[in-house]
Amino acid sequence: MSNEEPTTRTRRSGRRPGISGSRAAILAAASRQFARRGYNRASLRAIAADAGVDQKLIAYFFGSKQQLFIAAVGLPLNPAEVLPEILAGDSATLCERLEALLVEVLSRPALHERLTGVIRAAASEPEVARMMREFLSKEVFVPVARTLGNEDAAFRLNLIGTQIVGLMMARYVIEIEPLASLPPERVAAAVAPTLQRYLVGQL
Amino acid sequence: MSNEEPTTRTRRSGRRPGISGSRAAILAAASRQFARRGYNRASLRAIAADAGVDQKLIAYFFGSKQQLFIAAVGLPLNPAEVLPEILAGDSATLCERLEALLVEVLSRPALHERLTGVIRAAASEPEVARMMREFLSKEVFVPVARTLGNEDAAFRLNLIGTQIVGLMMARYVIEIEPLASLPPERVAAAVAPTLQRYLVGQL
Numbered sequence: 001m002s003n004e005e006p007t008t009r010t011r012r013s014g015r016r017p018g019i020s021g022s023r024a025a026i027l028a029a030a031s032r033q034f035a036r037r038g039y040n041r042a043s044l045r046a047i048a049a050d051a052g053v054d055q056k057l058i059a060y061f062f063g064s065k066q067q068l069f070i071a072a073v074g075l076p077l078n079p080a081e082v083l084p085e086i087l088a089g090d091s092a093t094l095c096e097r098l099e100a101l102l103v104e105v106l107s108r109p110a111l112h113e114r115l116t117g118v119i120r121a122a123a124s125e126p127e128v129a130r131m132m133r134e135f136l137s138k139e140v141f142v143p144v145a146r147t148l149g150n151e152d153a154a155f156r157l158n159l160i161g162t163q164i165v166g167l168m169m170a171r172y173v174i175e176i177e178p179l180a181s182l183p184p185e186r187v188a189a190a191v192a193p194t195l196q197r198y199l200v201g202q203l
Numbered sequence: 204m205s206n207e208e209p210t211t212r213t214r215r216s217g218r219r220p221g222i223s224g225s226r227a228a229i230l231a232a233a234s235r236q237f238a239r240r241g242y243n244r245a246s247l248r249a250i251a252a253d254a255g256v257d258q259k260l261i262a263y264f265f266g267s268k269q270q271l272f273i274a275a276v277g278l279p280l281n282p283a284e285v286l287p288e289i290l291a292g293d294s295a296t297l298c299e300r301l302e303a304l305l306v307e308v309l310s311r312p313a314l315h316e317r318l319t320g321v322i323r324a325a326a327s328e329p330e331v332a333r334m335m336r337e338f339l340s341k342e343v344f345v346p347v348a349r350t351l352g353n354e355d356a357a358f359r360l361n362l363i364g365t366q367i368v369g370l371m372m373a374r375y376v377i378e379i380e381p382l383a384s385l386p387p388e389r390v391a392a393a394v395a396p397t398l399q400r401y402l403v404g405q406l
Binding site: 155170173 | 322323325326327332335336339340344357358361362364365366367368369370372373374376377378379380381382385392393394396397400401406
């Protein structure tokens with residue numbers, strides 16, 4: 001990537017928005033386009049046009065369509081990066097890595113609040129559900145399943161998704177007790193073996 | 204319970220609504236009162252007054268506040284009845300009973316559509332989340348935990364809740380594949396051991 005700061009094209013309004021304005025305009029346009037067309041059909045070209053910026057600026061700020069989606073939706077972690085990292089380590093300590101990830105998500109409001117927000121939006125807005133479905137399928141389930149290798153790998157990753165979504169809903173949206181008040185470590189220790197079984201155990 | 208059909212009191216509108224009209228009026232009033240005051244603070248007296256019927260009619264149609272809630276919210280199963288039934292049987296076949304219950308829920312649209320509807324509503328409306336939380340705590344987690352007996356029983360029932368909620372969200376709301384298209388038997392077989400571990404396994 002070039003170190004030169006890219007210049008923005010003249011916007012439809014005729015104003016040059018400046019760097020931070022361009023970034024915000026790209027995010028807003030990406031949110032609109034992903035919601036309207038879904039993940040697969042939203043193009044970087046259309047997003048750039050909607051934002052009134054050069055398409056190269058998207059690559060400059062966000063790298064890829066996948067990363068732009070993560071930023072626009074507000075997903076706090078990119079499962080397409082996190083899962084392969086966790087799977088790459090020693091299989092004897094897989095459960096510990098899953099537990100550590102859960103503790104991190106449950107401990108940091110910046111992580112679980114945004115994740116819960118996305119899940120909530122998917123529950124009430126069909127277009128958010130659709131773009132999440134398309135994103136997860138294209139960028140997570142299919143490629144990570146290839147890494148896992150087993151025949152039912154995509155199903156296994158789906159099952160991981162069910163447990164994460166349900167945990168966020170129960171703890172942060174419905175706030176059932178005692179789950180909502182228990183320390184992250186306690187919750188993570190109870191749930192991590194489920195994730196491990198879904199990933200590599202007998203189904 | 205008496206076999207005589209109860210008569211309805213004159214409603215505020217001055218019309219006698221008749222039996223089916225009274226039942227519908229009670230359900231509508233219950234929905235309003237539970238949403239406004241939560242499960243604990245909504246009283247049968249206030250619901251009867253709101254519906255313009257004699258309070259005895261609520262007992263006649265629904266039995267208890269718990270059953271009225273189930274009917275008003277549209278929950279297709281009463282977890283306060285289902286869970287004790289499943290726990291009462293032979294512990295060696297607990298996983299099979301959990302699997303059979305899951306197959307039933309996933310096979311019958313009348314069950315999973317209504318369940319999904321309630322979860323969706325809880326995700327987007329804080330007052331639905333609150334009444335579900337109060338109902339589950341008062342009528343399910345606390346009494347069923349007493350039956351289970353172990354110290355962390357309420358937490359275990361919470362964990363069951365996370366997996367059920369997440370499964371409904373992933374299969375019917377976000378519709379991730381292949382989970383959304385797999386036969387109920389396949390999904391139930393993969394998820395039932397999780398429910399078993401949460402109920403009676405090592406956490």
